[in-house]
Amino acid sequence: MASLSEEVLLVVKRVRQRKQDGTLYLMAERIAWGPEGKDRFTVSHLYADIRCQKISPDGKAKIQLQLVLHTGESTTFHFSNESTALKDRDVAKELLQQLLPKFKKKANKELEEKNRMLQEDPVLFQLYKDLVVSQVISAEEFWANRLSLNSVEHSLSNNNKQEVGISAAFLADIRPQTDGCNGLRYNLTTDIIESIFRTYPTVKQKYAENVPHNMTEKEFWTRFFQSHYFHRDRINTGLQDIFSECAKEDEKGLKSMVTQGVKNPMVDLLSLEDKTLDEGYGTATVPTTSNSSNKSLRENSNSAIIKRFNHHSAMVLAAGLRKAEAPSDQASETSSTDGNSRDSDLFQPPLKKVKLQEAIEYDDLQGDSVRKTISLNLKKSDRYSHGPIPLQSQHYSTSQDIINSISIIQHEMRSYKPRLTQVMSSSAASSAITALSPGGVLMQGGGQQTINQLVPTDVQSELKHLYTAAGELLRHFWSCFPVSTPFLEEKLTGHLEEMLQAAYNKFQAWQTRRMMRKT
Amino acid sequence: MIPKLCYFLKLLVFIILNNLILKLKLNIDGLLVYFPYDYIYPEQYSYMLELKRTLDAKGHGVLEMPSGTGKTISLLSLIVAYQKAYPLEVTKLVYCSRTVPEIEKVVEELRKLMDYYTKQTEAKNDFLALALSSRKNLCIHPEVSALRFGKEVDGKCHSLTASYIRAQHHSNPSQPVCQFYEEFDAVGRQVPIPPGIYNLDDLKDFGRRKGWCPYFLARYAILHANIVVYSYHYLLDPKIADLVSKELAKKSVVVFDEAHNIDNVCIDSMSVNITRRTLDRCQTNVETLQNTISRIKETDAAKLREEYSRLVEGLKEANVARETDMYLSNPVLPDEILQEAVPGSIRTAEHFVGFMKRFLEYLKARLRIHHVVQESAPQFLKDIYEKVCIDRKPLRFCAERLRSLLRTLEIADIADFSAITLISHFATLVSTYSKGFTIIIEPFEDRTPTIANPVLHFSCMDPSIAIKPVFGRFQSVIITSGTLSPLDIYPRILDFRPVTVASFTMTLARTCLCPLIVGRGNDQVAMTSKFETREDFAVIRNYGNLLLEMSAIVPDGIVAFFTSYIYMENIVASWYEQGILENIQRNKLIFIETQDAAETSMALEKYQEACENGRGAILLSVARGKVSEGIDFVHHYGRAVIMFGVPYVYTQSRILKARLEYLRDQFQIRENDFLTFDAMRHAAQCVGRAIRGKTDYGLMIFADKRYARADKRGKLPRWIQEHLTDGSLNLTIDETVQLGKHFLRQMAQPFRQEDQLGLSLLTLEQLQSEDMLQKIAQIAQQA
Secondary structure, three states, rough: OOHOOOEEEEEEEEEOOOEEEEEEEEEEEEEEEEEOOOOEEEOEEHHEOOOOOOEOOOOOOEEEEEEEEEOOEEEEEOOOOOHHHHHHHHHHHHHHHHHHHHHHHHHHHHHHHHHHHHHOHHHHHHHHHHHOOOOOOOOOOOOOHHHHHHHHHHHHHOOOOOOOOOOOOOHHHHOOOOOOOOOOOOOOOOOHHHHHHHOOOOHHHHHHHHHHHOHHHHHHHHHHOOOOOOOOOOOOOOOOOOHHHHHHHHHHHHHHHHHHOOOOOHHHHHEOOOOOOOOOOOOOOOHHHHHOOOOOOHHHHHHHHHHHHHHHHHHHHHHHHHHHHHHHHHHHHHHOOOOOOHHHHHOOOEEEEEEHHHHHHHOOOOOOOOOOOOOOOOOHHHHHHHHOOOOOOOOOOOOHHHHHHHHHHHHHHHOOOOOOHHHHHHHHHHOOOHHOOOOOOOOOHHOOHHHHOOOHHHHHHHHHHHHHHHHHHHHHHOOOOOOOHHHHHHHHHHHHHHHHHHHHHHHHHHHHHHHHHHH | OOHHHHHHHHHHHHHHHHHHHHOEEEEEEEEEEOOOOOOOOOHHHHHHHHHHHHHHHHOOEEEEOOOOOOOHHHHHHHHHHHHHOOOOOOEEEEEEEEEHHHHHHHHHHHHHHHHHHHHHOOOOOOOOEEOOOHHHHOOOOHHHOOOOHEEEEEEHHHHHOHEEEEEEHHHOOOOOOOOOHHHHHHHHHOOOOOOEEHHHHHHHHHHHOOOOHHHHHHHHHHHOOOOOEEHHHHOOOHHHHHOOOOOOOOOOOEOOOOHHHHHHHHHHHHOEEEEEHHHHHHHHHHHHHHHHHHHHHHHHHHHHHHHHHHHHHHHHHHHHHHOOOOOOOOOOOHHHHHHHHOHHOOOOOOHHHHHHHHHHHHHHHHHHOOEEEEHHHHHHHHHHHHOOOHHHHHHHHHHHHHHHHHHEEEEEEHHHHHHHHHHHHHHHHHHHHOEEEEEEEEOOOOOOOOOOEEEEEEOOOOOOHHEEEHHHHOOOEEEEEEEOOOHHHHHHHHHHEEEEEEEEEEOOOOEEEEEEEEEEEEOOEEOOOOOOOOOOOOHHHHHHHHHHHHHHHOOEEEEEEEEEHHHHHHHHHHHHHOOOOHHHHHHHHEOOOOOOOOHHHHHHHHEEEEEOOOOOEEEEOOOOHHHHHHHOHHHHOOOOEEEEEOOOOOOOOOHHHHHHHHHHHHHHOOOHHHHHHHHHHHHHHHHHHOOOOOOEEEEEEEEHHHHHHHHOOOOOHHHHHHHOOHHHHOHHHHHHHHHHHHHHHHHHHOOOOHHOOOOOOEOHHHHHHHHHHHHHHHHHEEO
16 A cells, blocks of 8 residues: 555654554544554554544543544554643644544545445446456445546435434533533534534634634634523623624524514414503503513523523524525526516415414314315426427417318318229238238348347346446446556556456356356 | 116215205204304304304303314304394394404304305395404505504504594695595495405405505494404403494394403403503603693684583583483493583693693602502592592593593694503593402512512402493303303303303314323422422422423424413523423424513414424413413424413412402402412413314323312313313323323324214214204203
């Protein structure tokens, strides 16, 4: 492996693994560890194989970093340099933190994609078995130009994938743990960060504004958790807090949501009451204005919590819907340019009417309850009734033309007289028909038994597999031309030739086997 | 040949039968009733029978039937049939409901019924039915209708349509008026509105087409409409009833739907609260009046003189009009007041303003106290006479006199004068009624004894005062709701003699409601919202665990009600601290009712959205709040309702204490009985929100051990009580979860119409069978 040509991002000395001192290397695509004094790695993991990293708590004597692989195995590194162990570990951790997500997504996606392709395409699966499982070519080579072939389709299918919503309790997952010495630890994962960003776009904005320039990522999140924004009593956010703006934004968002009002008139509490009592009437004690100012702090913070829960739930709900709505919006926008889209909306009764009808319906009192139908929302109704029409047929004949031509045909039919003297004799006609029927003179070639009726199916399928496998190899072969890189040249002269040879041998073996069975 | 003929005959019979069955024509005790559905619930039939008896007797009725059993359509079908059969006996149906959506629903059901009538009889519909609502819901003036609050709309409308404004417009065309009203005034009254069913939106459409004001059109049209649907206030609040409903015919049937809170509506419409802020604003009002008067005196003294003479005459004219027809007597202005002229002491404008000033100063002095005062109206009058020499008589004319003055001074924006209007109403009320009211002056709120915030409560304690004219005037008044238990208490507190009192159960093919009383946590600590233990950590935690467990097993929506807003705030805060809410969030989204209606509406809509898209959500809400009163949680919007605690009213309130005393002395209702009754009707309202029909299902969880007691349980509506088994009276959380799981699994099975047929759903033939009629007779339980 050409491992040494890789870019080394970080080297940490004095790292122990299995009680052995050594050096930890973080490279562009993998993490590796070699024992002291030896120039090869005993441990080497691709980042793509790593599921997650774990670190020992701050208070522990041993400063360790554990890597958990997708396979379930784990490797533990112990940083043993007394003076800088903690720093070393943190540097490695930070770097991994940045690197892992990139590979993680890629790896998972690739793996999934490959799996999907194999499952969906039996021919490909067979090919995979023939070539990769029987070790004619390596898996990487097999996929090398497969995936790129499918990249277009791939991205398309990815778009339609359903977005995963956000767990409402994502903030609960970062419940702080005390570390024993008056501090708090928050566990953040990329998922949680993603959730926070999706639910609170303002935080994401702050992050984008601040993070590389003004503070480190860690500092950002520390401040986030310290800020009143995160905490429930969001009332007294100081000015020095960078999140006070977020709080304000949220407040504004909430307010605008409230002022927008509700679409469904049945839940609009404001217009529920027909005639509210004027101020001063009624027995209910009216909350006077002086009342709200002297509310205790606790009451205020309680109502802040309530507000916040409402806001949080609304945001979570919106985050889940936002993605789903975006494409449909686009669709309606594009279709609205085609002229006849909006008129379909007119057929939809207004929401209020629908809700009212729903509210008074007793479906069990109704006889054969009519199935509720969804009205067909046609953007282009002519397409629906005619189907796609080739462009040249755009030239319609006018009805006058049609009438004319019909009358002409009628006229001709009326004046039609068969010229019986010029028809073929019946014997000639029947001989021509027999000649054209199966088994006739002219149908000789087609009348023979086809090869697929002669050869048993298993032989056929084997042959087919060999054929496709050879075809695939040939495709590899031809894809090497023009030979522009040394890698291609090596592939061409080296193992591709071997592969072709192997394929040929395989064919030979199959042929002799067949022959032997025949004789 | 013969078999073929037979086949055809069969086919023919089949077709005819099909047509017959398609919709029902019922024979209710000799009355032909068109019922616009193919099937009928047995209880609907029974309900109609009782209703018919009430109408025949020309008396009043109290009928309880669970919501979701088609109460409204039964009522409408029968009364419309009655009106058609005996047009001289019942001329009008006045249907009162509580909320705007409810009103609109009623009109839509009526439309369905009328469509069926026209289809069956093929005669042209000659019925006029319409909904009436406030200007806010009916205005089509582009500027006025854009305003958000009802009061603003009313004020702006008044400033465009008041008589003197229109008079000014004649001389000065630049004075803006409402062209819709002008148009209506010019031609709208001559041309009757064509028969039909007019919902609020239909009225607006009609108004837009004709260019007429829909609000005034509707107010005018209710006089000759066959059916009027509007809210309670138009009959019960004397301030509005005087304007809108005073000319309704005596031979009307009045229906109060959702009437379980009718006593509170009555009381609210007659009660007044005066704070220091009211008095300050009243002070500025008085000053404005004074300035206006002096200005007018300089420019146009004749106007005031004219008013002076008109005052006597104007009232005399009203008096004449009154004698020709028995008007709806107005409690603020009782009949006797018009037989006399306005007393001389307040007849001139300056004298009246001076009088108001004195009254105001007196009230200010009364609010400057340091201890709580409670007194009766006569005591108050005596005191005011001793202190500032204000007589009872001029006080009684206060409201009328102020109205006249505001008219004379041509004040456009009535809304600005709400404070002085309030004070004058108080003056009139306190001097008119010597019984049934109490005055309580509190220098500060109980919770904040250090902060001076004096309030004068003038509160009505007797709901029968406001509703008495309604019972006295109309030949039949029907009080109905899903929850009226115990039935005997309503006739007592409203002081009337009903001819029928009945409660109907819901016939069910499957038990689709599952009331459970949870009394203990898994740690055996009793769960209760009793005052002594409500702050108890264990109780709060157990409540939290209950919600958490339920959130894991109940699909879609859960609604939880707390006894009061403050209690909910505290519990939510401590659940937050204990991390319970976070755990709940793993299962469902949480939405919470706030004191702000707009915010709550938003939360409610999001809640429904979350139920709709399958995420599931929990709504934390408050009994007696707006949500518990007006919002239904049908099907997946509410698969479980949890009632945390017994929703007793805040018992330390002095107003309540006074009312309880009054009830005990006047109606012999014991305090505890009334409190429990009040708590249980609210609890029943809350849990009943989830069941809105026979195809619906839901858990009803009463989370308080006190519900298990007979005195509480016995006050639940019959249709809930009969599903409360002895096995579900004092459950732990675990047991509740087990029962709930079992119930939900059963309910999730497909439920078809055939399953119901013959049991809880009847065809015409089934209805006519002998034993079914016997069964139906048992549905109604006479109280």
